[in-house]
Amino acid sequence: xxxxxxxxxxLVQPGRSLRLSCAASGxxxxxxxxxxxxxxxxxxxxxxxxxxxxxxxxxxADSVKGRFTISRDNAKNSLYLQMNSLRAEDTALYYCxxxxxxxxxxxxxxxxxxGTLVTVSS
Amino acid sequence: xxxxxxxxxxxxxxxxxxxxxxxxSSSNIGAGYDVHxxxxxxxxxxxxLIYGNSNRPSGVPDRFSGSKSGTSASLAIxxxxxxxxxxxxxxxxxxxxxxxxxxxxxxxxx
Numbered sequence: 400x401x402x403x404x405x406x407x408x409x410l411v412q413p414g415r416s417l418r419l420s421c422a423a424s425g426x427x428x429x430x431x432x433x434x435x436x437x438x439x440x441x442x443x444x445x446x447x448x449x450x451x452x453x454x455x456x457x458x459x460a461d462s463v464k465g466r467f468t469i470s471r472d473n474a475k476n477s478l479y480l481q482m483n484s485l486r487a488e489d490t491a492l493y494y495c496x497x498x499x500x501x502x503x504x505x506x507x508x509x510x511x512x513x514g515t516l517v518t519v520s521s
Numbered sequence: 522x523x524x525x526x527x528x529x530x531x532x533x534x535x536x537x538x539x540x541x542x543x544x545x546s547s548s549n550i551g552a553g554y555d556v557h558x559x560x561x562x563x564x565x566x567x568x569x570l571i572y573g574n575s576n577r578p579s580g581v582p583d584r585f586s587g588s589k590s591g592t593s594a595s596l597a598i599x600x601x602x603x604x605x606x607x608x609x610x611x612x613x614x615x616x617x618x619x620x621x622x623x624x625x626x627x628x629x630x631x
Contacts, residue, residue: 443622443623443624443625444559444567444612444622444625445622446620446621449620458618458619460619461619494567499572505554505613505620506555506572507557507569507573508612509568509572509578511567512566513565513566
């Protein structure tokens with residue numbers, strides 16, 4: 400069974416940093432691109448970032464460009480999101496999700512993890 | 522920031538048919554990019570419902586169907602059931618090199 404488990408969320412002050420992790424199992428991790436998608440409380444879904452199988456292709460939403468960094472460790476079957484200069488508007492449930500292709504190619508997200516909550520507040 | 526527009530809510534009685542529209546633009550749906558749909562039950566992560574405009578993953582009932590035309594797409598639910606009460610989101614790709622989601626639609630079973 401394909402499984403994605405996020406961790407690393409928590410309460411953080413504005414301007415500080417946080418690193419999220421996503422542990423993958425049940426599939427050949429380095430065959431697929433991966434993504435982070437977030438959902439603010441009571442709001443809709445927003446794509447945050449995506450990374451290809453070999454980290455050769457990376458993309459970010461304009462709202463996080465220059466502050467967030469996505470990375471992966473294929474040896475550890477893990478995806479990461481380094482979040483710097485956090486703002487109140489970054490408060491959300493952060494999901495990791497699997498791409499159907501090796502290079503993020505305008506496809507869909509399936510499956511999704513259960514999410515990890517990030518709260519940015521003083 | 523959602524660039525695909527959906528109605529905030531739709532409702533129907535059990536057994537009825539409801540449709541959810543997803544309106545984009547020439548830079549996303551109208552540019553030929555596929556549309557995908559997700560179902561989010563209360564308190565859970567989104568689940569893929571339709572991919573590639575009209576394809577159902579294994580395990581998704583054939584009561585759910587999708588279509589796309591021009592700059593819009595639609596999700597239809599026939600034979601509405603109580604367990605279909607959820608939020609539904611469309612998703613596509615945009616020429617600005619980002620993935621885009623719809624504003625979301627809450628389906629209520631009366």
